[in-house]
Amino acid sequence: MGKIVTKKNLTRKDVIIEKAAELFKEKGYKASGMRELAEVLGIEAASLYNHIKSKSELLHLICFEVANKYTAVIDEIEHKDISSLKKVEELLRFLINGMINHYQQVYVCDREWKYLEEPYLSNFQAQRRSYRKRIAGIIEQGIQKKEIKSIDAPTAVLIMLHAVSGIESWHRSKQKITAKELEENMISILISGLKK
Amino acid sequence: MGKIVTKKNLTRKDVIIEKAAELFKEKGYKASGMRELAEVLGIEAASLYNHIKSKSELLHLICFEVANKYTAVIDEIEHKDISSLKKVEELLRFLINGMINHYQQVYVCDREWKYLEEPYLSNFQAQRRSYRKRIAGIIEQGIQKKEIKSIDAPTAVLIMLHAVSGIESWHRSKQKITAKELEENMISILISGLKK
Known part of the structure; x- marks a missing residue:
């Protein structure tokens, strides 16, 4: 049992979070243990606690890293000087690439957020609702500007987000097309x- | 604790399966118990075993009822004398209505099938793969006949099936549009x- 092996520009904490996401994805948050995580990292459980206070802190870090990134991206996209349909396209490309390149974190954030503790849980839920409403808002603007056909915006959001989370099957499939x-x-x- | 209350044309076994699906959906298959199911039905656990051998049999009945129905529908649609795009549309309408009207059963089948016991598990997985391939086959025919744009058919299937399973959010949402x-x-x- 030695030190945590870091790669690229990752700090030790980043590596711990990355491995925790892999573990939570594989076994579910509830069934995963800190001792198990220490084993995967090749360190003693005691050393793990030098970096992270609890399993609950790990879930919090994973979920809020994803949520903060998503909020930053929609902030940026909303203010761009492009058509609404193009905004939806940029957002979709961002979400698709998130599910392709940061699969475990996004998956854990998507499925296991309900185990967050308060006050994080309420905060996360509020962010999630607001995020969906903002996407629906972009779609509604597109409908008004006749770039997007006249549809129910929340249904379009539902289709988009669920289609993106379906990238899970792509990861698991044997004969994959390329990410691009x-x-x-x-x-x-x-x-x-969506186009009119 | 009395007799199982039946309604419409449902047999007692139908009612048991329906309530089991509700329970498995709510608590997950693993965490659900036969005693709990008996309580929901308002009968003694012993009476429940007059109708059903085990929890495992219930999961098997739920999953195969859905799988058999899906197979029957794709059999029917494949042989219809309509365009491939129209076939995809009919299938989608069937799937959407399944998620709207038989939400609990379809949800349990979709998420909990991995707890099926052999030989049912392998059989179910084979049916699932074959089902997806047959949908992809219809899409590929549509591409050849230039009714459907030139896309990767398995990706189109992934988008369709995941969008349909997103109807879960519709069920949970407070301000719902109508099912239609x-x-x-x-x-x-x-x-x-999909249209070309």
């Missing part, structure tokens, strides 16, 4: 589905 | 997303 092909195919279907 | 509006909105987005 996946992105272009999803954009092609979903964006032309 | 949901169906038409989903069809509008997904079918025009």
Whole structure:
């Protein structure tokens, strides 16, 4: 049992969070243990507690890293000087790439957030609701500007977000198309589905 | 504790399966107990075992009822004398209505099938794979006949199936559009997303 091996520009804490996400994805948050995580990292459980206070802190870090990134991106996209349909496309590309490149974190954030402790739980839920409303808002602007067909915006959000989370099956499939092909195919279907 | 109350044309066994699906959906298959199910039904656990051998049999009945229905519908649709795009649309409408009207059963089948026991597990997995391939097959025919744009068919299947399972959020949402509006909105987005 030695030190945590870091790579690229990752700090030890980053490595711990990354491995925790892998573990939570694989076994579920409830069934995962700190001792198990220490084993995966090749360190003593005691050393792990030098970096992280609890399993609950790990879930909090994973979920809020994803949530903060998503909020930053929608902030940026909302203020761009492009059409609403293009905004939806940029957001979709961001979400698709998130599920492709940060699969475990996004997956854990998506499925296990309900185990967050208060006050984080309420805060996370509020962010999640607001995020969906802001996407629906962009779609509604697009409908008003006749770039997007007249549809129910929350239903469009539901389809988009669930289609993106379906990238889970792509990760598990044996004969995969490339990540770029996946992105272009999803954009092609979903964006032309919205276009007026 | 009395007799199981039946309604419409349901047999007692139907009522047991329906309530089991509700319970498995709510608590997860693993965490649900037969005693608990008996309580929900208002009968003694001993009476429950007159109708059903085990919890495992209930999961098997739920999953295969859904799987058999899905297989029957794709059999029927494949042989219809309509365009491939129309076939995809009919299938989508069937799937959407399944998630709207038989939410608990479809949800349990979708999420909890991994707890099936052999030989049912392997059989179910094979049916699931074959089902997805047959949908992809219809889409590929549509691409050849230039009714559907040139896309990766398995990605289109992934988007469709995950969008449909997103109807879960519709059930949970407070301000719902009607089931018919949901169906038409989903069809509008997904079918025009596929059209050439």
